[in-house]
Amino acid sequence: MKITVLGFWGGYPYKGEGTTSYLVQSEDFSLLLDAGSSTLIRLEEKLDPLTLDAVLLTHYHHDHIADLGVLQYLRQLKPTTPVEELNIYGHTENEDKFKELTMPGISKGIAYQEHDTLEIGPFLITFKRTIHPVPCFATRIVEKKTGKVFVFTADTGYLDGLSDFCQKADLLITDTYFLEGNENHKAHLTTKETGELAKEANVSQVVISHLNQSLALEDVLSQTQYYAEDIPVQLAKINLTITL
Ligand SMILES: [Zn+2]
Ligand SMILES: [Zn+2]
Structure with missing residues (x-):
């Protein structure tokens, strides 16, 4: 899995x-x-967006869905022959947003619930509801062929049971928006919470993401690394690629 x-x-x-x-x-x-x-701009550098097989959305905040509409327009306007509908997986706890995932002939919204196990191509995917101002779900993605595990916390404050959900992940990507001292925030994790989560879950490596523009990223990294102890931590950056 890459x-x-x-x-x-x-x-x-x-x-x-x-x-x-x-x-x-x-x-x-x-x-x-x-x-x-x-x-979409970054995706085009990797592949023709028309060849994308599926989309999975953790929640409907704009910073997670901003390019979804233009992806649908691309599939509507670019092809010279009709495309298959693109499967877009999302929760149904905001009905209006879920409806927007479907554009007949272009894309189809497919509902997931917290306790579902979705089989999407080569992956098995499970979910955990997070602490966030709107319904949001962390995702645990297992590559069927190898058993490799990638967990994405999505957006979340600290929550009991998250370390069970992240257990022994080969890669954990987190929402690490705050420095130490802001623990138990209602929307995002701190560096300390991220490091402790990684340690408790015994993950192999961590990428800290959903970064905060107003912070010195070297501090975000060093604080997280301190609490993660011997587990390698790195900052997310554009085109960072990890192969499991
Ligand atoms: Zn959010
Ligand atoms: Zn966000």
């Missing part, structure tokens, strides 16, 4: 770099995990 960072800032794009989006690939299958601003 994971590529297409966007990593929290809330809004910054200095030419976009918000949350990851490309998750296995064999010939390409899954887009969230579709933040500038996703």
Whole structure:
């Protein structure tokens, strides 16, 4: 399984770099995990967006879906022959937003619930509801062929049971928006919480993401690394690719 960072800032794009989006690939299958601003521009550098196989959305905040509409327009306007509908997986707890995933002939919204196990191409995917101002779900993505595990916390404050959900992940990508001292926030993790989560879950490596434009990123990294102890931590950056 190969994971590529297409966007990593929290809330809004910054200095030419976009918000949350990851490309998750296995064999010939390409899954887009969230579709933040500038996703499409970054995606085009990797593959023809028409060849994308599926999209999975953790929640409907703009910094995670900003480029979804233009992805639908691309599929509507670019092809010279009709395309298959693109499967876009999302929760149904905001009905209006879920309806927008479907554009007949272009894309089809497919509902997931917290306790579902979805089989999407080469992946098995499970969910955990997070602490966030709107319904949001962390995702645990297992590559069927190898058993490799990639967990994405999505947007979340600290929550009991998250370390069980992240247990022994080969890669953990987190929403690390605050420095130590802001623990138990209602929307995002701190460096300390991220480091402790990684340690408790015994993950192999951590990428800290959903980064905060107003912070010194070297401090975000060093604080997280301190609490993660011997588990390697790195900052998300555009085109960072990790192969599991
Ligand atoms: Zn966000
Ligand atoms: Zn959010």
